[in-house]
Amino acid sequence: MNGPAAAWRFAVGIFTVFPVRPVEVDRAVAGRAMSLAPFAGLLLGVVAAVVLVVAGAVSGSPLLGAVLAVGTLAWLTRALHLDGLADLADGLGSGKPADGALDVMKRSDIGPFGVVTLVVALLVQVAVLSRDDVVAWVALVAAAATGRLAVTWACREGVPAARPTGLGALVAGTVRRGAAIGATLATAAVVAVLALVAAAGPSLLDYCWPFDSAVTFGYTSYSVRDLPPGNLYEGTADAGLRPAGLLHRLSDDPHLITVAGLLLAMAAGLGAAALLRRRAVRRLGGVTGDVLGALVETATTVTLLVAALLV
Template sequence: MPLAELTHGLRFAIGMLSAVPVRVDRVDREVAGPAMAAAPAVGLGLGAVAGLALLLPGPPLLGAALALGLLAALTRGLHLDGLADLADGLGSGRPAKDALDIMKKSDIGPFGVMTLVITLLVQAAALTGAGYPALVTACVAGRLALTWACRAGVPAARSGGLGAMVAGTVSDPAAWLATAAALAVTAGLGLAAGTWAPPIALAAGLGTALLLLRHARRRLGGVTGDVFGALVETGTTAALVVCAILP
């Protein structure tokens, strides 16, 4: 793949998945594939920065709350918004078309509120006892779920929007290469911390997110931007829980 496309793809990934100011020169399906394959690398950077709040003096719960707040700021709350919208859509029990219409609304319904509250409580509780390597691992796991959700053969639920732009743009070899790189990074984090929890948590986070992806495809017919956001938060939460449980 040409270096120019890789560069454009990385810029696209940073601009789409974070609030970091970066010049994005191209937004099309040719660079969407490299962008989504690079999503775990963006997660690595986000986790590394947000995790600095955990190093501040004070109660561990305060550090966890500040780290999660910083992470939300670094991503403009985009993934949390997607999680809430998907919860409202799926929780409605409506057919796919009606559920998608609910997800497009700007307000948040009761299912979305409950899901956000529970998710953030679980994340904060898990992160309180898990620490810096866990947050970095969780951020990588959540974004690795995006790579797999954009594999060839995964359709978009709508003809327009972010889902249609990136759906099916990542080849299987690219997805496996991103996974191998993520495993290597998290294994390194684990070795530095004296635990094998990070790579296990990465696998658990990805697996949990893929279960949600399967359910969303069955209910909605494909992926949307909201589905992507929900996958990120699901993978992140599952990885944090595993890191908190394992020694």
């Protein structure tokens, strides 16, 4: 079996703990599997998003839901991507030549660079997901997909492997540019649809107005959500009405805010991963399995962080 089914099984087997039947893998199958990587990320993101929403609702604590969601992602990936992030941080931080840095990355222990990098990344992820709003779950799905999409681009033609053996040698240079672009557009389309679903949720208005929840005209208080946008300007002379919520909005259309913000966050995540990949290739001579794992976590974390700033 060497068709799409084999590629999908290889992608699921590489990126998740979900059981799949083993398949024979050559570079052609590996290339198709890396093109399917973001769809494995979507699957992971949906599962983690369910944990985020359910745990947060049952416990009444968004923070607990965020911790369990991030832990679920780590468990569903055997924590291999987190391990790769720590290993790459130690390798790049060692200051050694390429061979020495690769030797550092092969060690089973984690050095100070790796520990600090892991702590910061996990704290950022938990902090972003602990926001009590309806968009958190779709941001998690988008981030999980973007992390694996970063691998698709890291395996495109022209990107070398740092070692002659290992996962990096198998998948490096196997993805054609057209396939990477197609995977990107398809992933963005799915995220856009999910963003529209999230924007139509019942908590949308609370989300769009995170600052002033009520205003006062004379002796009567009104919810900001009950006022037409024009009144936000007309009542600014009243001491109880401040336009902070309006200044926070990017648009009067919440659907546009959510979709555009998440797509820009995905672009930022891919950009950060591209910069890290470029650094790793220059420093190590190519990509390895650890480098790919580091790209996953980097793109995931940056996507979540930018999503928190934009939506």
